[in-house]
Amino acid sequence: MARIRISPAIAIDEDELVESFVLASGPGGQNVNKVATAVELRFDVARTASLPDPVRERLKRFAGQRLTKDGVLVIHGNRFRSQERNRDDVRERLADLIRRAADIPKPRRPTKPTRASKERRLEGKKVRARIKQGRSGRFDE
Numbered sequence: 758m759a760r761i762r763i764s765p766a767i768a769i770d771e772d773e774l775v776e777s778f779v780l781a782s783g784p785g786g787q788n789v790n791k792v793a794t795a796v797e798l799r800f801d802v803a804r805t806a807s808l809p810d811p812v813r814e815r816l817k818r819f820a821g822q823r824l825t826k827d828g829v830l831v832i833h834g835n836r837f838r839s840q841e842r843n844r845d846d847v848r849e850r851l852a853d854l855i856r857r858a859a860d861i862p863k864p865r866r867p868t869k870p871t872r873a874s875k876e877r878r879l880e881g882k883k884v885r886a887r888i889k890q891g892r893s894g895r896f897d898e
Contacts, residue, residue, distance in 0.1 A: 795835035803828025
């Protein structure tokens, strides 16, 4: 059984990928009407045992509209004129998506504005207030 290596810790069995080939639109001459070169790759994110749970959840967020209600990730590929290049392309795009999901996001540390930045902000507000006050039609004499 062949496995697609995503990272040192993550590999996916090729059995988990479902590929179907369809007629592509775009350039290709007569070839485009005869040969099914476009690829539709399906990967069941919800039921795969290859991904750890945190990676699976992040992958669902990254997938966006490419994820069906059943939790199946669908990637279309018709960039190239050859079936083999399109097949490699969608597999690489799947691997990139999983690699992005495997990166653990750095937690945000809340910070407070410095005293100097608060003073600059208030000074800027005072300057704007004076400018606007100068625009008003009233004159104190």
